[in-house]
Amino acid sequence: MKLLRYGPPGQEKPGLLDAAGTIRDLSGVLPDFSGDALSAAGLAKLAALDPASLPAVSGNPRLGPPVAHMKNFVCIGLNYADHAAETGAAIPKEPIIFLKSLGALCGPNDDVEIPKNSQKTDWEVELAIVIGTKAKNVSEAEALDYVAGYAVCNDVSEREFQIERGGQWDKGKGCDTFGPLGPWLVTKDEVPDPQDLAMFCEVDGHRYQDGSTRTMIFGVEKVVSYVSQFITLHPGDVITTGTPPGVGMGQKPPVYLKPGQTIRLGIAGLGEQVQKTVAAA
Template identity: 65%
Template sequence: MKLLRYGAPGREKPGLLDKDGNIRDLSKIVVQIDDAMLAPRNLARLARVKPESLPIVKSKPRLGVPYAGISKFVAVGLNYSDHAAESNMPIPKEPILFMKATTCLTGPNDDIIQPQGSTKLDWEVELGIVIGTKAQYVPENKALDYVAGYCVINDVSERDFQLERGSQWDRGKGCDSFGPVGPWLVTTDEITDPQSLGMWLDVNGEKRQRGSTRTMIFGAAHLVSYISRFMTLLPGDIITTGTPPGVGLGMKPAPVYLKPGDVVTLGIDGLGEQRQKVVAWSHR
């Protein structure tokens, strides 16, 4: 299934995408798609719903984060060896973990807001893992059983905030709008192998990132297992798993960063596409 939420911010309705690319309204079946709906029994109940029995949403509505109730946004750094090389950083021996603030979460096509004082705004296409079952000390060979599905994430980053002011990664990763998620949550019945997905990102129509999840240093199962040793993963928690090469920081002969007016498009095989315009921060 491809589950989604559509509508104005804060007033999103539940929906799903049918095989023909139509958004179907789920609001008469469930009140909301949230962390509780990601439990295996609830996903099984939704899987029994026939999409053709649901009303088609005829307009092209805004898409929100595909589900509500996210308690943690856990991120993994330098999880592709070629990205570590372009960042002039060593290949990690264990996953590098940091947190993205849940206030950075936005819909897949919402604007990226350049923060006050930002000079090095960057992009990162990443595979997101969505937890469906509470996970503590999970063995790696069982780890994917705790996953509800997968999604596209742009791990938007401010490199000056992240690397040049004391190297506190959270500070450069959690600004408002730095966590576009979606367009939909794709359940594990459709993505049986998360390590075989092509990834891409363009800026203003120009090629920037091309890669595949097969080149991760630490795969999805390892990450779920590893992270569950250090914190309890709850239904709805997201793990964003690192990015392939091609970020602005690593461009030659000199880094290239985002500026207001730029348009970022990105996607992952089977998980859909995103599009964001960069805008300057302003009082609202």
């Protein structure tokens, strides 16, 4: 299933995308995509519905993040061998964990704000894992039992804030609009191998990133298990798993975002995002 949330910011309703590409309203079935709705039992109930029996949503509504009431927006850094190489960083011996501010979360096609005094805002297409069941100290063998599905994330990053302003990655990762998520949550039954997904990112039509989750250093099972040793994961939490090479910082010379540009990114089977860049107020 492809599950989504649509409507104005803060007023999103749950929905699903049917086989014909029509959004179907789920607000009469459940209040939102959070809590038990994302569990295996909750998803099974949704899968048993006939999409044709649900109201069709007309027009082209805004899409919000496909999950609600997230507690943790977790990120894994330098998790692609070829991306680590382009940045000159050593291959991590263990997953690098940092957190995005929950305020960074936004819809997949919402504008991305270039922060005040930013000179080095960058793009990163990433596979996001969506947690469906509370996970604490889980093993790699059982890790996928706690996963509801996957989504596309743009881990927007301000490199000067991240690297040159005191060593804390969070300040370069947590700005408003720095976490576009979606367009939908694709349930894990439709993603037979999350370690074999093509992914891309373009800016103004130029393709900078053209990679695959095959080059991830730590795969989905390892990442979920590892993070759960340190952070209790809750339904609706997201772990975004790193980016392949081709980020702006890795260009020679580096290339960074400025207001008035268009970012387009996607992952095979998980959909695409398109964002306009604007100057932050």
